[in-house]
Amino acid sequence: MSLSNALSTTTAALNLPSRTIAYFSMEIALAPAVPTYSGGLGMLAGDTLRSAADTCRPMVAISLVHRRGYFRQCLDDVGQQTEADVPWSPEATLPSANEIITLTVQGRPLLVRAWRFDVVGVTGHIIPVFLLDTDIEGNDEWDRHLTDHLYGGDTYYRLCQETVLGLGGVALLHALGCKPHVYHMNEGHAALLSIGLLEEHLAGNSLRDAQEIDLEAVRRQCVFTTHTPVPAGHDQFGLDQMYQVLGHDRATALEHFGCLHNGLMNMTYIALRFSRYVNGVAMQHGKVSQLMFPNYKVHSITNGVHAATWVSPAFQELLDAEITNWRTDNQYFRSVYGIEPAQIAACHLKGKQHLFEVLAKRTGHHFNPSVLTLGFARRVATYKRASLLLEDATRLVAIAEKIGGLQILYAGKAHPADNAGKGLIRDVFAAAAHLNSSALKIHYLENYDWELGALLTQGVDVWVNTPRRPYEASGTSGMKAALNGVPSLSVLDGWWIEGCAENVTGWAIDDAETETAEATCLYDKLEKHIAPMYANPAAWARMQQHCIAINGSFFNTHRMLAQYFRNAYFPFTTTDNATSPSSPVNEPAVGALLNEPALA
Ligand SMILES: *Cc1c(COP(=O)(O)O)cnc(C)c1O
Numbered sequence: 008m009s010l011s012n013a014l015s016t017t018t019a020a021l022n023l024p025s026r027t028i029a030y031f032s033m034e035i036a037l038a039p040a041v042p043t044y045s046g047g048l049g050m051l052a053g054d055t056l057r058s059a060a061d062t063c064r065p066m067v068a069i070s071l072v073h074r075r076g077y078f079r080q081c082l083d084d085v086g087q088q089t090e091a092d093v094p095w096s097p098e099a100t101l102p103s104a105n106e107i108i109t110l111t112v113q114g115r116p117l118l119v120r121a122w123r124f125d126v127v128g129v130t131g132h133i134i135p136v137f138l139l140d141t142d143i144e145g146n147d148e149w150d151r152h153l154t155d156h157l158y159g160g161d162t163y164y165r166l167c168q169e170t171v172l173g174l175g176g177v178a179l180l181h182a183l184g185c186k187p188h189v190y191h192m193n194e195g196h197a198a199l200l201s202i203g204l205l206e207e208h209l210a211g212n213s214l215r216d217a218q219e220i221d222l223e224a225v226r227r228q229c230v231f232t233t234h235t236p237v238p239a240g241h242d243q244f245g246l247d248q249m250y251q252v253l254g255h256d257r258a259t260a261l262e263h264f265g266c267l268h269n270g271l272m273n274m275t276y277i278a279l280r281f282s283r284y285v286n287g288v289a290m291q292h293g294k295v296s297q298l299m300f301p302n303y304k305v306h307s308i309t310n311g312v313h314a315a316t317w318v319s320p321a322f323q324e325l326l327d328a329e330i331t332n333w334r335t336d337n338q339y340f341r342s343v344y345g346i347e348p349a350q351i352a353a354c355h356l357k358g359k360q361h362l363f364e365v366l367a368k369r370t371g372h373h374f375n376p377s378v379l380t381l382g383f384a385r386r387v388a389t390y391k392r393a394s395l396l397l398e399d400a401t402r403l404v405a406i407a408e409k410i411g412g413l414q415i416l417y418a419g420k421a422h423p424a425d426n427a428g429k430g431l432i433r434d435v436f437a438a439a440a441h442l443n444s445s446a447l448k449i450h451y452l453e454n455y456d457w458e459l460g461a462l463l464t465q466g467v468d469v470w471v472n473t474p475r476r477p478y479e480a481s482g483t484s485g486m487k488a489a490l491n492g493v494p495s496l497s498v499l500d501g502w503w504i505e506g507c508a509e510n511v512t513g514w515a516i517d518d519a520e521t522e523t524a525e526a527t528c529l530y531d532k533l534e535k536h537i538a539p540m541y542a543n544p545a546a547w548a549r550m551q552q553h554c555i556a557i558n559g560s561f562f563n564t565h566r567m568l569a570q571y572f573r574n575a576y577f578p579f580t581t582t583d584n585a586t587s588p589s590s591p592v593n594e595p596a597v598g599a600l601l602n603e604p605a606l607a
Contacts, residue, residue, distance in 0.1 A: 016125055018105065018183070021135050026067040028576055029187035030056065031176055031197035033169070034077075034157055035070045035136060037124050039457045042076025042093040043138065045157055046386045046420075047483055048234055050457070051288075051564075052193055053126075054313035054483075056136065058564035060128030061315070061335055064572070067185055069176035069197075071168060072097055072122055072138040073157040080420045080454045086436030088421055088429045097122035097138060104137055106182040112170050113252055117150055118143045119175040129315070129334045137183075139175045158422065166244045166252050169274065173199025181207065189576045192231045192282070195242060195274030201225055201281035202257050214260040222264055222281070230575045231282035233275060233305075235480045236295050237390065243271040279303045284575045288481040289502045295477045308574060309502060310481040311567035314340070314559065317487040319465035321357040325350060340490075340560035348548035355465075355492045355551055362466025366416075372450055374414050379541045381496075382467030384418035384455050385484060387428040393417065394431065395473040397438045397449075398526035406530060407447035410538035414448045416467060418455035464488040469537060472497035473516065473529070489558035492551030496532060498525070506558045510536065511550065 034049030035056065044050060052070075059066045076093030083089075104121040111117070121137040128134070141153045153167050160168075177200050180187065190200055204225045205217060234240065249272040250258045261272065268276040279285060279300055286306040287293035293307025315334050318326065326333050329346050333339040343351065356376065363374045374380065385391050396415065397403065407413035417435055421428030432451065439449035452459060464470065470488035472479070472495060479501035486502060488495060494513035497503045507515050514532045519525045540546050573579065 016133060018123075021133060023067065023135070023183050023185045026065050026185055027188045028064065028066040028191060029176070029180055029185065029189070030059075030066055030068040030191045030193060031172065031200055032068065032070050032193035033172060033196035034073075035068065036457060037126065037136060040095075041124070042095055043070065043073045043157065044457075045077040048194060050312075050460075051310055051483060054311070054316060054564045055193075055568060056126045056134045057128070057313040057316060058311075058568045060126045060132050060134045061130070061313075062565055062568065063128065063130065063132040064134070064568065066134050067180065067187070068126075068134060068136040069172065069180070070136060070138055071154045071157070071172055072140040072142075073154065074140070074142060075155045075159075077157045078420070078423060082432065082436075082451065082453045084436075086433040086451060088432055090423045097140065101138075104179065104183065106179060107143065108175065108178040108182050110171070110174050110178060111254060112150075112167060112174075114254060115147060115150075117141060117153075117171070118146050119171060119179065121179055137176070137179055139171055139179065141171060162242075162244055163248055163252070165242065166248055166272075169196050169242070170199055170252055173197050173201070174203045176200055177203030177207065188228065190229050191571075191576075192229065192278050194232065194234045194240075195278045198231075198274045198278035198281065199253075201229060201277060202253075202260065204228060205260070214256045217260060217264075225281055226283045229278075229282040230284045230286075230571075231278040232286050232288065232308075233278075233296050234288055235478070236292070236299060237388070237478055241273065241275040243268070243273040245271060248272070275300075284578070286575065289505065291477060291504050292480040292501065295480075306574065308567060308570045309505060309562070310483050310486070311562050311564040312483050312486045312490065314490055314563045314565070317461060317464060318490050319354065319358040319361075319461075321354040322465075322491060325354050335565075337563040337565040338560055340563070341556050343552055343555045343559075346552070348545070348552045351492050351551050351555070352544065352548035358465035358491060359468070360466075362462045365462055366450075366452070370450065370452070372448075374416075374448065374450075375412065378412040378414050378448075379410065379469070379538060380414040380416065380467045381469050381471050382416050382463045382488070382493075383471045383473075384416070384452075384460060384463050385472070385482075387419045387421040387425070387431050389427060389431070390475045390478040392473045392475060392522070393419065394434055394438065395522060395526055396471060396529065397435070397442070398523060399530065400438065400442055402530050404442060404444065404447055406534045406538070407444075409534070410542075412446050412448075414450075416450055416452060416463060418452040418459055418463065420455055460484060460487070464493060465491045467493060468541065469493065469513075470495045470497075472503065473525075474498055474500050476500045476518065483562075486558065486562040489554040489562060492554050494550055494554050496529065496537065502562060506562060508553070508557065510540075511553050512558050513554070 032052040034044040036044035036049040036053035078090035081089045101122040107120045124136040126134040142151045266277045266280050286308045287296040289309045290307045297305040330339045464487035470485050482501040485495040496514045498516045517528045
């Protein structure tokens, strides 16, 4: 998937008219050096397309170019976060799509072009990703910066971006001769593609004349994946902004078709209204989303990760030698039961040593590869509770001393506008400064990104996750860890409900009334189960093997994408999906839970 590959393929060779699935996502992690993603959502999108390339799927994808990226995180001595832009130049490496389309946004013309990033699969199949760009001469100066900052600016800027993504994406695909059967909205950001499709369907007639039957024609083409039960993850905009950005006809159509929610333009409700198939990203998340949106049928397809992207170099070498075709068919991961556990343990140790070498170079801190090492890296958000692990400092130090040492590695970015989140990072720094001793070593690493995520999930011994239930929709970093023989110690939320076999693939932090009780469970597991097993190399190696064989063979995007094809894109049966799926039963009072934190 090198950047230069892209230049060698002509658009004709891509056979765009044969691409039946169009995948829309506000962020897509395309390569470590391309800053077009912020975290889990973008990683999932990228992994999905990498699996689509490896398994020769007829897909095409749309996103924005994000010329100034998300941000690079800098942390000072006390953990105060500052941010820096990550500018990149698509024109330096990527071919242009050779089409410029014109939209009407904010009541004026907006020119949109695209850069093509080719995701190349293991057998050479290509998934073209079109990165929309408004930085064109002739556009209003402010509009030229619309595709600069991922999740930057205010709500007005965001609505303009989402308009470019949805309407621009549909228009560009049309201009390129694509005629997809299925439009997949990866999160609500892309929901305005439905208005683009409706306009195309009406073929020049005004949106004012659209009937329910026209909406039905659009719904037959749309699939929507919702990604979080956290309210802040569901974009909504005031009606004044809706009219200003979209113009009178489109805004009226959204009102007319009952797409508003609590008097606001809500991207999730637009997506729900216009989709024939809706799903959450783990079995439990589907159920939680069903409670949030009782008037729509919500299915579940559990997330995965792209195995070849996340498996360490040492494991890749072992798999290439022992298991043919694992890159195109991840079900073969089950057959690591035919590999000696000691070989698996040896591969993991290489990942751990490599992680510590990189950390020594980057930070000057030295970690000991024979000491039990926990990893906790994720976007900083209150519900993720980064400090649960540090709740009882005295007990943690006592455990570290008793078991012969403990190392804990943290990483994670807070959104630039999230001052509470930034405070959580400083809290971990303060705790580390206070607790670090000869037995316990805690370190917070700067700038959690693709590369650091890979190093950590390949190198630590146990992956820790402590979200407040039921806010972790899925989580995917624990899946990356599992593929590298790393068990999880986690709250039973998201994917871990499906992935946890106690003492086999990891450990559950049991539900409790208070955080203190949950922390106590965490410490008990660490002291009485995890440390003793770690002290027994044969037992630990066997566990590493279980993680890969049981969870690696399932929690991958090859399997996930196959489930999207079977259940969402081209369902086998007509009973549930073809004609009257997820029809709104009665519109009002839907999803009141969205505004209520106390879901459980
Ligand atoms: C995998 C990954 C994520 C998502 O992992 P979660 O378990 O959902 O936190 C976020 N950021 C980076 C850099 C990743 O590699």
